[in-house]
Amino acid sequence: MNFSTPVMQQDDNAIQRNDMTHWLEKFFNMTFFSKCSVHQYLQKNELKRYCITCDVSACIHCISSKLHDGHDILTIYRHVYQEAVPLSQLENHIDCSKIQTYKCNQNWVISLKPLPHTGSGALIQGDGACRVCKRKLTKPNDEFWFCSIACKFQPISRRRNRAQIGSQATSSQTRAVATQDHVSTSQMGVAAVEAQASTSQVERKRSRKGVPRRANS
Known part of the structure; x- marks a missing residue:
């Protein structure tokens, strides 16, 4: 999937700021x-x-029990057969800018995932589309870039994971090189010790040949 330059730039900035909080990925599922x-x-x-x-x-x-006293709670609504969250609640935890808002039960909400391919979820090409999934936006470009939370943050998550995998691969290669260097150094040390031992044996044999024998009387 190809993303526009502004979206890619936003991804890079978000990765650097670590905006993709640990709970949000689990929330999607x-x-x-x-x-x-x-x-x-x-x-x-x-x-x-x-x-x-x-x-x-x-x-x-569950929420009324003491188990969740003082916890951060989100209310989940249904909008066009899709889960949605009140903007007033979610914006306290993540950057909700550029995400399409909808009116649901007198509340402004944002959809957790892209809406179905009907009505306001219809696919279009060019201007006026979500920059990730191409669904139609009500106020494109100037106010909204994304139709859902997932469209804004899941690309960030994928790029961050690729960056982490690349970093881990580089780290593994570095450790492998260091291990190989250590093995090579150890082998060189063993070879040097063996060579020194062999030289000492030769010198001892040569020294025996020069020992004078006592003459018989």
Whole structure:
């Protein structure tokens, strides 16, 4: 997938600032709106909350318990069959600039992942499209670049992971070279000791030939 220069520049800046927080990648793969297994016999037990502190999805009964007192909690909405988060909550934790906002239950929300390919999620080419997945934006270029949180941050995550893999590969190569140098040095040392021992044996043999013998009387 090819990204535009501004997006690539943003990725580089975000990687340097470490904007891709550890919990966000897990948040992308979390399941919501299923029944809470802990409170399965209570009403309103859908998993519509996310605890950043604990990295778990939760229902309102989980959140009301003392287990999550003082924790960072996000409310999860459904917008066009996709999970969405209130902008007012999420902007306290990540940079939400340039992400498309939507109105849902009187709240401005941003979608966790790209919307379906219908209606506001239709694909287009050229101006007015999400710079990653090409879905249509309501206010492109001047205000929005991305249709969802995933489109803004997952490319950053992939590029950061590639950078980490490259760094690890370089580190492994450095260790391999250092190990080879150590082995070569050790082999040279052993060869030198063997050569010295061989020279000493030759010298001892030569010295025996010159020992005078006592004459018989």
